[in-house]
Structures are given as structure tokens and as C-alpha cells.
Amino acid sequence: MVVNAFTGTYGINYGRIADNLPPPESVATLLKAARIKNIRIYDADNAVLRAFKGSGIEVIVGLGNEFLRDISVNEDRAVQWVKLNVEPFLPGKLVKGIAVGNEILGGADMELWEVLVPAVKNVYNALDQLRLADKVEVSSPHSEAVFATTFPPSAGEFKESVLPYMRPLLQFFSQIGTPFYINAYPFLAYKSDPEHIDLNYALFQTNPGIYDAKTKLHYYNMFEAQIDAAYAALEKIGFDKMEVIVSETGWASKGDENEAGANLRNAMIYNRNLRKRLLKKKGTPYRPKMVAKAYVFALFNENLKPGPTSERNFGLFKADGSVSYNIGFTGLVPSSAFSVLGSIKV
Template identity: 80%
Template sequence: MMLSSFFLWLLLFSSLFSHVLGDKAFTGTYGVNYGRIADNLPPPESVVTLLKAAKIKNIRIYDADHQVLRAFKGSGIEIVVGLGNEFLKDMSVGEDRAMSWVKENVQQFLPETKICGIAVGNEILGGTDMELWEVLLPAAKNVYNALSKLGLAKDVQVSSPHSEAVFANSFPPSSCTFKEDVLPYMKPLLQFFSQIGTPFFINAYPFLAYKNDPQHIDLNYALFLKNPGIYDAKTKLHYSNMFEAQVDAAYAALEKVGFDKMDVIVSETGWASHGDDNEAGATIKNARTYNGNLRKRLLKKKGTPYRPKKVVKAYVFALFNENLKPGSTSERNFGLFKADGSIAYDIGFTGLVPSSATSSFLSFKGIGSSFMMAFTSFAAFLFVAL
């Protein structure tokens, strides 16, 4: 009797412990951001075919588009939906508005569509809109409370991705700290996320670091290629690539403000395959090298030099090139796939159409249901499994 009681207690403790510390929104190590700022992309049903055949089980979208969520019904793919920055002020005002949003955009699709997370805002802290800094935490709390009242909080994680702009410095990794003006907003947010078991999500781009300072950054270091690396004198650790250094910089910043137990997940990383003349490193060769080596690195399910026991997880940006994104040319060329479904470059995936084909080879919008079923079976056979 005493033994059975002990095991019952142990089971309960394990369940509670996993709820507090586990990352319930990302069960693998390799995910992809499915951005859709474009007018020429395949329909969501074809994207499901692409992802399932490639064995990609984790994606992030930047909204809660109902067509996308319906298309992913029954796919088994885990989705983090986005609550756009434009909604934060409204969500922060009252829990009833958050409740309405959650019911309309999350609850009605569960459990058939595996919505496992809500990203509240994107790159708010460190940005230019100070009003959004002030409403981020109350918005996140109201969304979480709505999920909790609906009995969904254990299955749908509330998070908020950050850019590197929240850091005052990040080199060497052990010196990383949050900016002084960010701290009054970041610490309460971290406290809340710590209480509900949410990791720290950071958008980490070696490409952007190299593009901004190609004279002082070794391209091989940014691309996971052979190089001398860097040595962090404080921790006595050696870094052979910038990606791991950026992850450990986030761990160092968290540790300095009292959150040394919080996990770090990379919510965005990637490399542009094309850019303007002043965008150093934006080439197909470099994009193929970075994303290919990143994929191999993540599949090893290893930690970082500073956190060797915490398996690195990352969402690659992005699934497709997005032709309507504003800004420099590189912004429209982060895709692993082109708009017609062919691969942008080869890192082990096979596209929905041959890479040499034009978009006229197959009209996604004209695919009938019977043809789609046959094509799905063929694509599943054709793809290289991740």
C-alpha cells in the first residue's frame, strides 16, 4: 500500500513538473515558420501535403487564419498561431475580448487541428512602439486566463517571441544582458511565463549579424563551417558557430535576471538566398549551407556549450519566399521553397514540383480532390523524410 502510494505521488509530481518546465508546444527539434505575405503561394491543403511528406511536425503562423487552420485538420502537425501586434491593445483591456478571440480562433478548431500555442505579439519589446510594450503582459495574461477558463491552458501554450533588440550586448555570450529600458517590462513578463511554464523565445539570425558587420565576422563561423571559432574567457567555453553563441547569450541574459531554469527556443532563424548589393552573404550557396547545416545540427538533439543538457529547438524562417514582404530584397527570399512549390535550393527536401519547372507545371488552385489524393500518395513516396 505504501509502495503504491509512493508511485501515485511520483506520477503526480512528474505530471506537475512537466507542466511547469516542459515545452508542450514543440515536441520535435525542427520547425518551420509558415509566413504568407504573398499572392502566389500554394493553397494550405497543398502545404499540408508538403509538410507531412517531409515529416515536418511543427509550424508557426503569424495569424489565426481559418482557412489554414481548417486545412490542417487531422494532419497531426502542431501549430502555433499568432495574435498579431495590432490586437494587443484590445486584448489587454479586458478578459472578455481575449475570451472571444480564443473561442473564435482556437477553441472551435480543437482538437482536430493541433493548435498547441499562441504567440502573443511578435518582437514587441525593443521595438519602436512603446504603447505595445505596456500592453504586452496584460494581453498575454488575459489570453492565458481565457484558455484556463476554457480548460485549454494545459494544451495551448502562451508565448511571445523577441528579437535580438532586447539585448544590450551579446558578445561574448556570457556578457549578454537585457537593455536597461527593456528590463522593467521584460522581468514581469518572464516572471509570468516562468509561472506558466513558457520558454524564452528568441529570433536569432547569424545572417543579420554577418550582413551588418561582414568585415569583423567570419562567414564560416556564421555558416557552421570549419573556422577558429571564439573563446568565452568567463565560461572557458569554445564556440564553433554563431547560432549556438546566440542561444547561449540568451541563457546568460536570463540567468542574470534570475531565470536560469528557463528554456530557450529559437522562434526564427534562417538565411536569405538573394539580396540587394549591400546585403553581404545573401546568396543561394550560403542559404543552402546555413539551413542544411542547421538542420543537421538540430537533428542531433544536442544542447549548447553553456546548456549541454537542454536540447536546442528552432523554427526555420521560412517555408516560402514571400513576394509581398516590404523592405530589402532579402526579406522576400528566406524561403526553403519557391512559390510554385519547388525547392529554393537542396538541403534534402523534394518540392511539390521539380525545381526546374515553372509555376505553370502544376496549378495548385486547380487541383481537384481526387487528383489531390493521388498526388498526396505520390508526394509521400517521393519526399525525403526529415
């Protein structure tokens, strides 16, 4: 039986690298008010899961990169981890999936590339042993660094260096019915090449679009082009039936001077248009019957995240629970952002 860990089309990533966030109980209230049912967290914090219990929220928990080496060589450790972090929250459909690592392939730590497939298999075997394999999906999200090329979408192709690790992973995922999860950020693409990328194309605004001569398809937003590039890459290595789900996408509302496009207006436009697009429950130009699904990054601004200013400013909500900008959600407390941005037409 294939597990469907994402029952809607619009989810959100709840990152917590911050020291000023509301307690998980308040977050559960916020999510219910916003009618957001599908959540991803980057660990399996039991306090968070307890707070969400009985709320109707469905969570993909994360097995952090730091655990992969140990789990890959020790199935008993995988069983322990599942018993501690997943089993107590079933039945009740709270934990719907386990993301094993995040952005491993294509990343800097080549040792992790080696241990990813054994870790994934041990987590699945642990679920199987505990008779949970038909209730909890096992996945592993990738960054755009796994691709050699993504433009035009039909040219989408995995890097040669990644293939020896990607192929066995996808073979296993195709056996157990797991989709291909990709972290796809038009913001990062635009930021890296603002001279050549039309901002309106990145933001789902009116633009001439791009034409893919091979497929004879037009693309009017980068989000769909990125998804279809992943479909093309999968097809080239024999996985043309695998679904693509966007595990992270978002737009920073603030950035450093050299971070093109990182501002409040663009973040609001991207996230508002993304939500509208996902709620249409439509496919992409290349896969019109495969409904596009995505988890937005992120629920909150995270003030302790390292890196450029943008990294700390992806939140749809501020730490106090008010909205960062208005895309139709109600915050826990009123926000001045409503009055400031309410007049901007999108």
C-alpha cells in the same frame, strides 16, 4: 501542467505575405512529405487551420501586434478570440500555442511594450476559463533588440530600457512554464558586420571559433553563441531555469547589393547545416542538457513583404512548391535548383 508546444527540434515558420502561394491544403501535403510537424503562423487564419486538421501538424498561431491594445484591456475579447481561433481546433493537438505579438520589446512602438504583459495574461486567463490552459502554451517571441550585448555569450544582457517590461513577462512565463522564444539570425549579424564576422562561423562551417574566457567555452557557430547569450541574459535576472527556443532563424537566398552574404549558396549551406545540427538533439556549450530547438524562417519566399530584397527571399520553397535549393527536402514539383546545386559539397 506545463504545455510542450514544440515536440521536435526542427520546425518552420509559414508566413503568407504573398499573392502567389499554394493553397493551404497543398502546403499540408508539402509539410507531410518533408516530415515537418512543428509550424508557426503569424495569425490564426481558420482556412489554414482547417486545411491542417487531421494532418498531425502542430501549430503555434499568432495574435498579431495590432490586437494587443484591445486584448490587454478586455478579457472578454481574449475569450472571443480563443473561442474563434483555438477552441474549434481542439481536441486533436492542432493548435499547441499562441504567440502573443511578435518582437514587441525593443521595437519602435513603446505603447505596445506597456500592453504586452496585460495582453499575455488575458490570453492565458481566457484559455484557463475555457479549460484549455493545460493544452495550449502562451508565449511571445523577441528579437535580438532586447539585448544590450551578446558577445561573448557569457556577457549576454538585457537592455536597461527593456527590463521593466521583460521582468514581469518572464515572471509570469516562469509560473506557467513558457520558454523564452528568440528570433536569432546569424545572417543579420553577418550582414551588419561582414568585416569582423567570419562567414564560416555564421554558416556552421569549419572555422577557428571564438573562446569565451569567462566560461572557458569554445563556440564554433554563431547560432549556439546566440542561444547561450540569451541563457546568460536570463540567468543575470534570475531565470536560469528557463528554456530558450529559437522562434525564427534563417538565411536569405538573395539580397540587395549592400546585403552581404545574401545568396543562394550561403542560404543552402546555413539551412542544411542548421537542420543537421538540430536533428542531433544536442544542447549548447553553456546548456549541454537543454536540447537546441528552432523554427526556420521561412517556408516560402514572400513576394509582398516590404523592406530590402532579402526580406522576400528567405523561403526554403518557392511559391510553386518547388525547393529553392536542396537541403534534403522534396518539393511539390521538380526543381532545376536540384541539378544546379546538387554538385556543391557542404
